[in-house]
Amino acid sequence: MGTAAERREELKAVWQQARSCTKCPQLASTRQTVVFGSGDADADLMFVGEAPGANEDRQGLPFVGQAGRLLDTLLEEVGLKRTDTFICNVLKCKPPGNRDPLPQEIDACQDYLFRQLELIEPRVVCTLGNFATKLLRGDPTTGITRLHGREEIRRIGPRRVRLYPIYHPAAALYTPKMLDTLREDFRRIPQLLALDPPEQPEPEPELVVPEPEIVAEVEPEPVAAQLGLF
Numbered sequence: 001m002g003t004a005a006e007r008r009e010e011l012k013a014v015w016q017q018a019r020s021c022t023k024c025p026q027l028a029s030t031r032q033t034v035v036f037g038s039g040d041a042d043a044d045l046m047f048v049g050e051a052p053g054a055n056e057d058r059q060g061l062p063f064v065g066q067a068g069r070l071l072d073t074l075l076e077e078v079g080l081k082r083t084d085t086f087i088c089n090v091l092k093c094k095p096p097g098n099r100d101p102l103p104q105e106i107d108a109c110q111d112y113l114f115r116q117l118e119l120i121e122p123r124v125v126c127t128l129g130n131f132a133t134k135l136l137r138g139d140p141t142t143g144i145t146r147l148h149g150r151e152e153i154r155r156i157g158p159r160r161v162r163l164y165p166i167y168h169p170a171a172a173l174y175t176p177k178m179l180d181t182l183r184e185d186f187r188r189i190p191q192l193l194a195l196d197p198p199e200q201p202e203p204e205p206e207l208v209v210p211e212p213e214i215v216a217e218v219e220p221e222p223v224a225a226q227l228g229l230f
Contacts, residue, residue, distance in 0.1 A: 004042040007119045011041050014115045018092055023108040027093035033060040037088030037116060044193055045084065046122035047071070048113065048132040049168065051091035051101050062087045067169040074169065074186045086120050088113065090132050101131060110135060114157045123197045124151075124189065125161045129168030136163060144168075149185040153198045160198040164189070 002010075015036045022028040035052040038061050047063075055065040063071050072082055091101050091109050113135075117125065127133040130144045136156055137147075147165040154163045166186070172179040 007121070008041040011116065011119045014112060014119070018112050021092070021109075021112075024093065024105045027091070027095065027105060030096045031093040032057045034092050035060055035062050035089065035094070036092055036112070037062060037086060039086035040083060041086065041120055043084065043086040043120060044123040045080070045086075045189065046117070046120060046125045047085060047087045047128055048125060048136065049087070049089045049128045050131045051089050052094040053098060054094065057094035062089055063169075066173055070169040070172060074182060077183065078186050078190055080189070086116070086122065088116055090135055106131070106135060117161065118157050118159055121159065123162060123195075124192045125156075125163050126189070127163065127165045129171070133165040137165075148181070149188065151188075151192055155201065158201070158203070160200055162192055162195070162198055164192060 018036050019034050021034065035056045049062065052062065053065055053067075055068075056062055062068070071087075075081060075085070090113060091105060092112055093109075095101055095105070125136065127136055127144075133144050133147060134140050134142070137154060144165055144167060148167055149165075151162050151164045153160055156163075164185075167178060167182055169182065172182050
């Protein structure tokens with residue numbers, strides 16, 4: 001995909017496209033801002049959440065409320081900072097009333113996420129909660145309770161990444177005992193980052209369309225000559 005600088009410029013172009021997106025009329029009419037994502041555009045570690053909340057919608061940045069502060073704390077406990085990562089969501093716009101994302105909204109927005117993955121080229125992608133995990137695994141049935149803390153290599157678009165599902169930090173805000181599970185899963189992140197990056201698939205060959213064969217036009221025979229054949 002080119003150098004880090006080239007990929008960063010392409011990411012900016014995708015951001016500009018997302019800022020004026022109206023694929024989901026209800027979200028476009030109720031949002032204050034598009035929350036594209038923030039962090040290091042060349043990060044080895046990427047977090048993918050569900051959708052912006054009220055604070056994110058106001059500030060235009062992901063994970064700036066209580067869940068974001070807990071995420072910062074969990075990162076610091078394993079020797080990382082938010083600026084070492086790139087953080088984004090499945091949806092780039094806040095759903096009204098903080099309702100769950102609708103299937104058609106996820107379908108409409110997923111191309112922005114896939115382009116972020118392609119351009120940032122992270123080694124490890126942490127999906128936070130059910131929505132991001134189900135989307136990036138391509139499995140709408142298996143939930144985060146069964147999958148958290150278990151990494152796997154997955155091909156997402158043209159790239160392979162080490163996918164690492166963990167609970168959304170908000171889960172620990174509602175269920176304090178979940179904090180120990182989150183801490184345990186976060187402790188594995190530095191180990192995963194130290195592994196060799198997944199082997200990338202060979203680029204698919206460009207489809208070559210052959211030039212059409214040019215056939216010289218043949219002058220039609222005179223009608224009289226054609227009649228003479230019968």
